[in-house]
Amino acid sequence: MKATKHAISPTRNENYAEWYQQVVRAADLAENSSVRGCMVIKPWGYAIWEILQRELDKRIKETGHSNAYFPLFIPKSYLEREAAHVEGFAKECAVVTHSRLVQNEKGELIPASPLEEPLVVRPTSEVIIGESFARWIKSYRDLPLLINQWANVVRWEMRPRIFLRTTEFLWQEGHTAHATPEEAEEETRKMLEVYRTVAEKLMALPVIPGKKTAAERFPGAVETFSIEAMMQDGKALQAGTSHFLGQNFSRACGIKFIDKEGEEQFAWTSSWGVSTRLIGGLIMAHSDDDGLLLPPRLAPIQVVVLPVLRGEKEDASVLASGAELCHVLGQKCHGGEPLRVSFDDRDRRGGEKNWEHIKKGVPLRVELGTRDIAIGQVTFLLRDGGGKQSMAREEFVEAVPRLLGELQERIFAAALALRRERTIRVKNFDEFREFFSSGNGFVEAHFCGDGAIERRMREEFSVTARCIPLETEGNIGPCFADPSRQGPITLWARAY
Amino acid sequence: MKATKHAISPTRNENYAEWYQQVVRAADLAENSSVRGCMVIKPWGYAIWEILQRELDKRIKETGHSNAYFPLFIPKSYLEREAAHVEGFAKECAVVTHSRLVQNEKGELIPASPLEEPLVVRPTSEVIIGESFARWIKSYRDLPLLINQWANVVRWEMRPRIFLRTTEFLWQEGHTAHATPEEAEEETRKMLEVYRTVAEKLMALPVIPGKKTAAERFPGAVETFSIEAMMQDGKALQAGTSHFLGQNFSRACGIKFIDKEGEEQFAWTSSWGVSTRLIGGLIMAHSDDDGLLLPPRLAPIQVVVLPVLRGEKEDASVLASGAELCHVLGQKCHGGEPLRVSFDDRDRRGGEKNWEHIKKGVPLRVELGTRDIAIGQVTFLLRDGGGKQSMAREEFVEAVPRLLGELQERIFAAALALRRERTIRVKNFDEFREFFSSGNGFVEAHFCGDGAIERRMREEFSVTARCIPLETEGNIGPCFADPSRQGPITLWARAY
DSSP: OTTSSOSSSSOTTTOHHHHHHHHHHHTTOEEEOSSTTOEEEOHHHHHHHHHHHHHHHHHHHHTTOEEOBOOSEEEHHHHTTSHHHHHHHGGGOOEEEEEEEEEOTTSOEEEEEEEEEEEEEOSSOHHHHHHHHHHHOOBGGGOSEEEEEEEEEEOOOSSOBTTTBOSEEEEEEEEEEESSHHHHHHHHHHHHHHHHHIIIIISOOOEEEEEOOGGGSOTTOSEEEEEEEEOTTSOEEEEEEEEEEETHHHHHHTOEEEOTTSOEEEOEEEEEEEETHHHHHHHHHHOBTTBOOOOGGGOSOSEEEEEOOOSSTTHHHHHHHHHHHHHHHTTSEETTEEOOEEEOOOSSOHHHHHHHHHHHTOSEEEEEOHHHHHTTEEEEEETTSOOOEEEEHHHHHHHHHHHHHHHHHHHHHHHHHHHHHTEEEOSSHHHHHHHHHHOOOEEEEEOOOOHHHHHHHHHHHSOEEEEEEGGGTTOEEEOSSOTTSEEEEEEEEOBO | OTTSSOSSSSOTTTOHHHHHHHHHHHTTOEEEOSSTTOEEEOHHHHHHHHHHHHHHHHHHHHTTOEEOBOOSEEEHHHHTTSHHHHHHHGGGOOEEEEEEEEEOTTSOEEEEEEEEEEEEEOSSOHHHHHHHHHHHOOBGGGOSEEEEEEEEEEOOOSSOBTTTBOSEEEEEEEEEEESSHHHHHHHHHHHHHHHHHIIIIISOOOEEEEEOOGGGSOTTOSEEEEEEEEOTTSOEEEEEEEEEEETHHHHHHTOEEEOTTSOEEEOEEEEEEEETHHHHHHHHHHOBTTBOOOOGGGOSOSEEEEEOOOSSTTHHHHHHHHHHHHHHHTTSEETTEEOOEEEOOOSSOHHHHHHHHHHHTOSEEEEEOHHHHHTTEEEEEETTSOOOEEEEHHHHHHHHHHHHHHHHHHHHHHHHHHHHHTEEEOOSHHHHHHHHHHOOOEEEEEOOOOHHHHHHHHHHHSOEEEEEEGGGTTOEEEOSSOTTSEEEEEEEEOBO
16 A cells, blocks of 8 residues: 555546545445446445434424335326426336236246336425325414435436436435415525535535526426535535425325415425435545545544554553543544544554555544553544644543544535635626636626526536525626626536 | 223224224324325334334444445346245336336326336345345455345235335345354344344333244245234234345355355355334234323333413413423433423313323323422323322422333233233144134144145134244144144244
């Protein structure tokens, strides 16, 4: 390992897309399976997802939502109920047509027992959950109905990329129904804010919350909101979406209620989701040419203690001292949870173990040898650099939560600095073209909202309108592409 | 509500099967969806599942397993690799044959883009996980490999029954690989013991761990172990299974390793799982004619405080006092976790709220009125009867963990007493026939293991060999149906 300069080859500068695949492999996060477009999430990748899931689940419940579970299969006729929705999803869905396999005369298994109506494996669950909502909601007193589901979904992917675009992925999808459009839109924005908090505080990922243009809306939505993050190559990643669905799905599914005045009305609904795609964003935003770099709040192991063993009789005391250090550290907290500490006493070469933890992004490594123990000190390294540091053992134990907190802040600050450096405000199409002809980044430009302009930008530059940032929502000016028309500041980028 | 004697109609004695459906409905646990055989797990049912999941997940991790996630789809050719396995599952699987829907000339959506190879929605994941194991395992140093997955699975169900037999269900499936058959079999028994502990300590469900007869084995297994519970109607419910797979799946999937002597060998594997079916067992084992009865360890709400409001100015102090009581109770622990306390200050009739909590099985209800507050006492009711009790408020706060612990014990004791009462040891076929001709229960009988006898018992009495209990494994005697042959004591029952 020490012969090469970096653990990951190619580096980010050499080939960003391939570097990403190599980080996923080196950190042992996931792998492609033999089922095209479907991935296997390996233990280290799944452990990160579990932490993200637990933290998000806590916040979803704190905001009054309950978890429930709805069928994997959607009858074809249900999908047809909302025109824009079926248009958006029919072209990429897994269709179940038979309920058994039987052997033919050659001994081959062939599909048998055709279904009366084909079933679609859910690409998203608005229409199947809508069916339940229609049964559950009778009166304004049943509202708001605030439900969340953790599930797998399937959208057939022609150009799969691990974590970022997979045929099957894991996600949560919130679905809510309200008595007024104001309440439903407030919910939509509230959950966007929950996503922003999780992205920024846990993933150390600065994001721009905003409203999608009409062309970029979720199929069937009245408004779509998203959080957009910048990756290290300057491209955008949509990290979460929240949709105000108006009465489109309540009409399609028959979600009606009797209001306080005794009148029957259609409910106003919302839906919102984040997925395992977030792990792809986490990798691309923070990792370096040595592998994954995990924000401590999401690291399955925050501190690893590596005993330096020499095959001598002193080894026993090193092992005992290391176990004791882990025990003491495990009593400390970071982010309101006990520290996640691991003692790596596996019988392997120290260098090999060390590189494994670097590539997996463990935030803090302790190298514990006889000399350190003799003088009561701890030698440690932080994953984002700075080399070996030493500290008196007791002082170190107290300092770890602070060291991890500072690392978390540094990762966020670095991502924010990169985004600021690679974001420009443009006034006209020439500036826009010049920027995207020479590279990637975020462009802020007033935009009139004309879909034809969006199509042109996509065709000419592969650039899309990411969102209309909420922060500058009221800032209206002449459109960069058609100055005769006005519009809000809109964020443009190439996107994953 | 008070006009009828019981909240659930019919009662258990009147019609057990229908009583079960009505408890599911009254407790708002789940409902059938429009997709045949697929259920919707509603928030109260899902909350129970989440607790069960969290507790089981903790124990799965404590025994050294890591969670991971594998594809939903299995290529048809993979399923074909293990002969007994495909035989067991091909006849009830959902087959995906197309990857899009397109409109025909009539505007109907029809399946398009046929797949080169049909995919099966996983009924269980031995072969798809085996494919990964074959890649991950190279040397004895990669063993044991201890993996668990939380997932949905699909087995086409002709006679669905909510929670007990559904086309889609949620479960965990553990999959492990080992260097020796002894280790793999030890793992199989270890996880069976984890299941026994969860069933008995958390679900208050006494179970009989045992080995399946050859006829009842999992398709492809060398040995199958199960835990069997008795429901209140005397029928058996298989509550969890653990399989020693020998080298059958490692041969089918190519899971090979180089042993310490440098020789290539096939690994020895195990798999084990429990599912949302457990919730069906929970209902059928403990509930009564007023609805669900939840063991406190699994109750999403363990204590509900119901303020008695009279629409007068004293209401404010009742509400304040109730909130304070909830806060204080929330500081206490039961089963190592903070008490789950709910304050039901919804604007509804007291009787209606009270019955809702009874039907949902909340273990302890507190009725808090002005008089109680004035004299510093608490009036409460336990879900399993005994009527109203009073206690000084401070005393009550200290007593709640004990009251819940005692309730948990009583529920277990009642189920165990029922099982003992309805279990007999028989010596011969006449006794066997007499017992099952007049009703349900468990029969213990020496059995030679002849599959023809099992088939006859199934055909004549709908009775199956549930397991060979581990507790009496060495007790061999003349077979009840063929005294010329010997065999171990075997448990017989009609089963869900």
